[in-house]
Amino acid sequence: MANLKLTDIAKTYGGTVNVLNNINLDIQTGELVVFVGPSGCGKSTLLRMIAGLEKISAGTLEIDGQVVNDIPPAQRGIAMVFQSYALYPHMTVRDNMSFALKIAGKPKAEIDATIERVAKTLQLGELLDRLPKALSGGQRQRVAIGRSIVRNPKVYLFDEPLSNLDAALRVATRLEIAQLKESMPDSTMVYVTHDQVEAMTLADRIVVLANKGIAQVGTPLELYESPQNEFVAQFIGSPAMxxxxxxxxxxxxxxxxxxxxxxxxxxxxxxxxxxxxxxxxxxxxxxxxxxxxxxxxxxxxxxxxxxxxxxxxxxxxxxxxxxxxxxxxxxxxxxxxxxxxxxxxxxxxxxxxxxxxxxxxxx
Amino acid sequence: MHPALQGILTIAFGVGGCVGYFYLSNIILDHAIFPARGTHIARNIRRANIVRPWLFLLPALLALGLYLAYPVFETLRLSLTERVPGGGSVFVGLDNYKQMLGEDKFWEALQNNFLWLLVVPAGATAFGLLAAQLTDRIAWGNLAKSLIFMPMAISFVGAAVIWKLVYDARPPGAEQIGVLNAIYIYYGGDEAQQWLTIPFWNSFFLMAVLIWIQTGFAMVILSAALRGVPEDTIEAAIVDGANPFQIFFRIKMPQIMGTIVVVWTTITIVVLKVFDIVFAMTNGQWQTQVLANYMFDKLFRANDWGVGSASAMVIMLLVSPILIWNVYNARKEMR
The missing domain is CATH 2.40.50.140 (Nucleic acid-binding proteins)
Structure with a gap:
């Protein structure tokens, strides 16, 4: 329901350590864009800058045409799914999912209705009164996704959401995310992963990050069939080119x-x-x-x-x-x-x- | 002999004795009792390994038995007896307890103890939590923490002396040195007050000393616990739109509740045993009596070991359930 525009974004830590430079990117409404790259390439940092958890050192970030550089995360219209799920351990699934709505002061009836609806789509109905510790990894990740859906955000941000799951569950959850995207065609999603299979299967477009910048942007098959440089050529595809x-x-x-x-x-x-x-x-x-x-x-x-x-x-x-x-x-x-x-x-x-x-x- | 030399000799004798005990007893076990050779070598090694922990624990068990377990039973016995003139004692049943329950001073002490129990653990934990949270993210946080922790290094009597100066009041006309009186007069008080002699409120002045000491302890433990709260959950709360207060009270605090309970109960136990501060500042006068000081009064001033022991038993009965709960919670935290 919103487009993202990144213009000349850069990230510098402590004024000296430069991790990202000249990031220019247009993400269209309804697109699922995957940031992929080797560890330490700054893909998570870029996502956290979009979320508002990291300060943007230079450049502008626009969500829906509005510059949001100095707008706190909660007002950017984003929701984030963390690698470690980041569920509140002392709250039941229901409380985890309704926390943001309660903070926003929504009426109780509306909160309950939203939770019921989202829980149904994610098959969390029977788990609503459990604590996170009583859930399996896949269930926890579904709760984390549910927690972001109830807020009805403009942009979904996923920070390596599958990397804490075992291989079989990862494939299943990947499919679930693909189906979720299918069912919400208007929602914009940004997804960070180091796993190229996730990138190839989920993405409308892939952004390969390397050497503090963007190595190539394109559809999965563009990257596969005509890589712009040796880095992308060797990063996409397994075994490497x-x-x-x-x-x-x-x-x-x-x-x-x-x-x-x-x-x-x-x-x-x-x-x-x-x-x-x-x-x-x-x-x-x-x-x-x-x-x-x-x-x-x-x-x-x-x-x-x-x-x-x-x-x-x-x-x-x-x-x-x-x-x-x-x-x-x-x-x-x-x-x-x-x-x-x-x-x-x-x-x-x-x-x-x-x-x-x-x-x-x-x- | 010079006392310092005597001290050094004692240390050398004590440490040497310990080392000698562990070393020699181990050798005797391995070579004389269960030698690791011969036909039963495997059995001997196994047996030596079963005995060894007990061998090494023996001195500690003996010392604890002598200085902790035995006194409990001896105190119980004393609380049921009365000294007779000319030596010896007779069994008097619960007479000592009856006499104690009839004394106003005992009820005053019990009442004050409960007041301490309500105020000090709550105060110290709350201030400790506040200090832990506020010093966490600032550059000079560690300096602030050191300052807040410092009272922990002062003995209770030392702290009592310091605070006695804070509450000090000189006769009218003389130069005043009490900080509290300075504040009082600055804000429009008429003349210097003898703060420690004003019943009811003077107990709170004493409690302030213990809170001052225990806040550092609470802060250190809670600070470590706060750092253990996963950063992700805090970031998730930021994305969810929680403000700093909501993050603190609804995300951080519930996650460290176990530690808060342990800190709270630990301080509660200290409070139930509080003695030095009251002894040094008011000695229980002006309605500030507490159980431990009452016990001291009876045991060593009135030489009434029966009633003194009875009050000691009361303190132990009050402390035990909290101690058990504390250990239970601490173990749960460690899992």
């Missing part, structure tokens, strides 16, 4: 490259004549690597380790010295490849080119 050092040896709509290992590869990324001889990193996702018998192979290398997962098989190869091992992810089961030498290639559409860490696609 392979990077092979090489040189441009043919330019045009299709670029030809020679890898430092000796192999040849072509990419659909267009280049100009000036790019001839440019040193680049050639990026290929492990799932885009193909075993081939043809002559036009990219590289020939020995399988070092095999991880058979059933649906896929992950092969680890010896790489150039001082580099992470190259990885290929093949569908299905492949036995007996260990120690074998195989030839690998990739279709030109799936080959990314990076120069100085930036994608040549975005010049």
């Amino acid at each position: 392979n990077l092979f050092p090489g040189k441009v040896i043919g330019t045009g709509d299709v670029t030809s490259l020679r890898l430092d290992g000796g192999g040849l590869i072509t990419s659909d990324v267009p280049t100009t004549d000036e790019d001839m001889g440019l040193t680049v990193n050639v990026g290929v996702r492990p799932e885009d690597m193909l075993i081939t018998e043809v002559e036009n192979w990219v590289m020939e290398c020995t399988v070092n380790i095999i991880e058979a997962l059933g649906d896929v098989t992950v092969l680890y190869f010896d790489s150039l010295e001082g580099q992470a091992p190259w990885i290929a992810k093949l569908p299905g089961i492949h036995n007996g490849l260990r120690g074998q030498s195989v030839r690998l290639t990739a279709t030109p559409a799936k080959v990314h080119l990076f120069h100085n860490g930036q994608s040549l696609l975005y010049r």
Whole structure:
């Protein structure tokens, strides 16, 4: 029910320690935007600045067209779900959920009606008179979500809401959040996570944060298919994208490259004549690597380790010295490849080119 | 012998004796009684390990038994006997208790004790909580805390002397030094008052001393408890729109209620046993008598060990349930 506009937002601690710079972002009404990034990248800090729990050092934050930099959290029209749930341990589920409404001085009948309605949608009806300590992790998180829903906020903020849950519950709760979003199409949500699966599955758009700034903003598949830089390329997707050092040896709509290992590869990324001889990193996702018998192979290398997962098989190869091992992810089961030498290639559409860490696609 | 030398020798003898006891008894246990060799080596080691805790606890158990457990029973016995002239004593049943219950001074002491019980734990806990909260987030909070905690390091008698000066009143004409009288006269009082001789209110002047001492204790414990309140719940309350008062009374305080109860009951026990302050400041005159001072009066001034012991038993009966509750709560907090 509201859009968010972040302009040149920065965060500095104690005047010297700078953690975020030049954050510019437009979040549309009804969007679910996920902040993702490695730990310490400032994604939680950014969320807490939106919430009003951290002071904004520079720049402006607008919610619904109103600058809210100096407006206290409660009046920003936001609700927050914390990683640790942050339920009030001495209050029953009902009291936890009604606390904000009581503080706001809402009439009792209205509070009761709201609680009943929200409890019903979240299946908390039978838990209303329990204390948080008598709830399971998943139930606690549902109460925390319920506590934010009853306030009917303009913007929902989620701070790693699933990271305290075990793996199975995490998947279930992720689906619940997706359904919740579905049922409230007008509500804007900002979601912080370090888990890229959560980011890919939940987000309308993902904001990748790194090096004190935004590395890329885009839909999950944009980030996957055309990453702007090596950081995003390697952060999104698992296992991470392979990077092979090489040189441009043919330019045009299709670029030809020679890898430092000796192999040849072509990419659909267009280049100009000036790019001839440019040193680049050639990026290929492990799932885009193909075993081939043809002559036009990219590289020939020995399988070092095999991880058979059933649906896929992950092969680890010896790489150039001082580099992470190259990885290929093949569908299905492949036995007996260990120690074998195989030839690998990739279709030109799936080959990314990076120069100085930036994608040549975005010049 | 020089007293200092005597002191050092005593310390050396005491510490050396302790170390020697633990060391030698352990050796005897391991080598002479249950040697860790031979055919029953496993059994011997197991048995030695069962005996060892008792061996090490023995001195403490003996000392506690001698100085705590035995006196309880001896006091009970004394409270049921009366000294006869020329030595010896006779069993008199509950006569001592009857005599005590007939004395106005005893009822005055009991009444005052209850008054102390209502005021001092509440006051000390409230001020301690206030100090803990207010000093938590300021730069010079630790300095303030040290100052508030300092009275804890002063003996009750020392504190009583300090506060006696605060309440001091000199004869009319002489130069006044009492701070309370200075304040009183500044705000329009006519002449210096003998504060400690004004019944009913003088008890409160005595209570102020104990509150002054115990506030530091309450503050330190409650400050630690407040820091244990999860920051997330406070931030959630901020997002929920609670103001600082609501956060304090509705989010923080309920979460440390267990600790508050422990602090409250601990101070209650101190209050029930209060003696030094009353002894040093009024000695129970002007209707400020309390049970412990009453007991002292009977036991050591009137030499009436029967009634004195009876009043000691009353104090113990009053303290015990609170002590049990205190231990129960403290254990619950630790879990």
